[in-house]
Amino acid sequence: MSILEMLSWPFMQRALIAGVLVSLCAALLGVSLVLKRYSMIGDGLSHVSFGALAVAVALGVTPLYFSIPVVILAAFLLLRMASRPHWNSDAAIAATSASALALGILVISRTTGMTTDVDNYMFGSVLAMTEADVYLSAGVCAAVLVLFILFYHKLFAVTFDESFSRATGLRVDRYNTLLAVLTALTIVLGMRMMGAMLISSLVIFPALTAMRLFKSFRGVVICAAASSVVCFCGGLTASWVWSTPVGASVVAANLALFLCACLLRALRRR
Amino acid sequence: MKPRELIVCRDVSLGYEGQSVLTHLDLTIRAGDYLCIVGDNGSGKSTLLRGLLGLLAPQQGEIWRAGELRRGAVGYLPQQTRAQRDFPATVSEVVLSGCLNGRGMRFFYSGAQKSRALMNMGKLGILELKDQCYRDLSGGQQQRVLLARALCAASSLLILDEPITGLDPAAAQDLYKILSYLNEKEGMAVVMVTHDLKTALRGARTVLHIGRSSYFCGTAADYLASPQGRRFREEEA
Numbered sequence: 001m002s003i004l005e006m007l008s009w010p011f012m013q014r015a016l017i018a019g020v021l022v023s024l025c026a027a028l029l030g031v032s033l034v035l036k037r038y039s040m041i042g043d044g045l046s047h048v049s050f051g052a053l054a055v056a057v058a059l060g061v062t063p064l065y066f067s068i069p070v071v072i073l074a075a076f077l078l079l080r081m082a083s084r085p086h087w088n089s090d091a092a093i094a095a096t097s098a099s100a101l102a103l104g105i106l107v108i109s110r111t112t113g114m115t116t117d118v119d120n121y122m123f124g125s126v127l128a129m130t131e132a133d134v135y136l137s138a139g140v141c142a143a144v145l146v147l148f149i150l151f152y153h154k155l156f157a158v159t160f161d162e163s164f165s166r167a168t169g170l171r172v173d174r175y176n177t178l179l180a181v182l183t184a185l186t187i188v189l190g191m192r193m194m195g196a197m198l199i200s201s202l203v204i205f206p207a208l209t210a211m212r213l214f215k216s217f218r219g220v221v222i223c224a225a226a227s228s229v230v231c232f233c234g235g236l237t238a239s240w241v242w243s244t245p246v247g248a249s250v251v252a253a254n255l256a257l258f259l260c261a262c263l264l265r266a267l268r269r270r
Numbered sequence: 271m272k273p274r275e276l277i278v279c280r281d282v283s284l285g286y287e288g289q290s291v292l293t294h295l296d297l298t299i300r301a302g303d304y305l306c307i308v309g310d311n312g313s314g315k316s317t318l319l320r321g322l323l324g325l326l327a328p329q330q331g332e333i334w335r336a337g338e339l340r341r342g343a344v345g346y347l348p349q350q351t352r353a354q355r356d357f358p359a360t361v362s363e364v365v366l367s368g369c370l371n372g373r374g375m376r377f378f379y380s381g382a383q384k385s386r387a388l389m390n391m392g393k394l395g396i397l398e399l400k401d402q403c404y405r406d407l408s409g410g411q412q413q414r415v416l417l418a419r420a421l422c423a424a425s426s427l428l429i430l431d432e433p434i435t436g437l438d439p440a441a442a443q444d445l446y447k448i449l450s451y452l453n454e455k456e457g458m459a460v461v462m463v464t465h466d467l468k469t470a471l472r473g474a475r476t477v478l479h480i481g482r483s484s485y486f487c488g489t490a491a492d493y494l495a496s497p498q499g500r501r502f503r504e505e506e507a
Contacts, residue, residue: 153370
């Protein structure tokens with residue numbers, strides 16, 4: 001009854017469609033990112049996209065047109081940092097994300113002031129998704145799915161062992177860049193609904209949950225995608241029923257499933 | 271007539287960002303060779319491997335590589351990374367990934383590639399582990415898996431970077447036996463960087479010692495008689 005009522009609202013329909021698509025992409029990309037020890041990049045990108053959003057609002061530009069190129073640029077930069085062996089890369093990434101966040105807050109406080117808008121950017125709002133966002137999410141999701149399926153074996157090789165792949169002539173940097181760009185797009189799209197502080201969990205949690213349960217790469221990928229979609233739908237419904245913020249509810253659902261997976265693994269090991 | 275050349279280094283200098291780690295090195299690797307590269311830490315062994323693999327362009331001189339190697343047919347066994355130890359992948363997924371190479375826009379594995387992977391798993395005695403998870407295997411089994419992957423990629427040259435690191439003595443012996451078998455029975459050329467001189471010298475036919483200012487390159491027996499090799503023998507005694 002209440003679920004049918006929930007789905008009768010256009011904004012909820014938009015949130016559901018866009019959210020399912022974004023969480024599907026985030027989970028697929030997340031498996032590679034987590035296994036390559038690039039989780040911090042996802043987190044860094046979400047902070048950069050917060051800064052970009054704040055600047056875009058201050059300049060009066062359509063947020064997506066401004067933040068998509070900025071975040072893609074940041075993705076290149078963070079990837080470069082992470083692959084430098086001589087650098088303290090996690091410190092560099094942490095510094096970048098804090099700086100982007102600070103810049104965003106400074107810009108907001110000098111222009112519109114710290115209003116509910118900031119709150120929405122930080123922690124997300126279910127009302128944020130417009131019709132254009134839904135179309136864009138569908139486009140990005142289709143691109144991620146097609147590229148992921150076509151390059152599945154190569155992404156596996158690059159994720160498992162960069163040095164070997166390089167030696168056999170795979171263009172490792174190209175695949176890393178592809179991964180970073182797609183992650184950047186996914187994060188920008190999902191950020192306004194999930195919130196800049198919370199979006200990275202959409203990348204990280206499904207992979208962690210799946211890694212607890214499955215032994216093959218293919219199993220992990222499929223389980224991550226499924227658990228991400230289920231958690232999003234669960235979180236969205238919970239947020240409707242108990243009127244909690246959608247971003248936090250989805251993260252809570254992911255955490256719950258992750259803990260279940262840990263428990264299951266512990267039981268299986270005994 | 272000597273066997274065909276796979277890699278030829280002529281007066282090669284290798285290094286990073288203007289600083290040379292190795293200078294004026296001449297080296298020829300032929301089909302069926304078994305070469306051990308030894309030397310102190312930081313002497314440039316790994317840098318040389320990167321050069322041989324074509325991942326690092328020489329600052330000076332020339333590294334000539336046979337056509338098949340340029341097409342990515344290199345059997346490389348890199349050092350294991352931290353991330354790999356808890357990687358969720360089955361043995362057959364890992365071995366199959368050796369069949370990929372940079373050439374060609376094939377997106378999926380062909381039947382021939384799959385049977386090649388099965389054959390190499392059989393050769394290394396890991397066929398029954400096919401559906402097991404890579405992270406649950408012992409160190410020795412993991413090395414066999416990576417070796418099977420390397421065999422999928424190449425048919426004439428294996429390049430190994432400290433393959434016995436972290437293996438117990440029995441597993442290390444086992445690995446050397448496999449390498450000798452591949453070298454003698456299948457004519458696979460083996461190039462290996464190692465710290466473990468004693469056992470390695472038993473299998474190797476040629477030794478390249480990279481010292482601070484000089485190189486030694488010759489047979490294992492000559493190496494033991496040379497000043498560098500004598501130092502090693504004294505350390506052993």
